[in-house]
Amino acid sequence: MAKSIEQVKTEFRKQGRSFSDWAKENNFPPELVYRVLKMNRPPIRGESHKIAVKLGIKDDY
Template sequence: MVKSIQQIKNEFHSKGITFSDWAKENNFSPELVYRVLKMNRVPVRGESHKIAIKLGIKEE
């Protein structure tokens, strides 16, 4: 199931997880994770696309 960016933010907040920590644990750049979460559209390729899939805001 695809989640909205707001759902992801709420989930992280309720679990007490920071986006920076999540990025480091998943071998992504924290800056790029923040950029993906601030986009108005879902990424279609590259590292941003991988992040979107891993976060659950896009299907594989």
């Protein structure tokens, strides 16, 4: 089951991780990661979709 964006943000805060560091570790542009996190709905295709799946806010289908 996919997580909400708020759940992901809470997990990162608890771990003391930044989304920018996560983006660099996973070879994604940090600004695109932030755009995905500010959306009201998970992206459908492309790099944004890959980010959403990797963050756990969208199931991979």
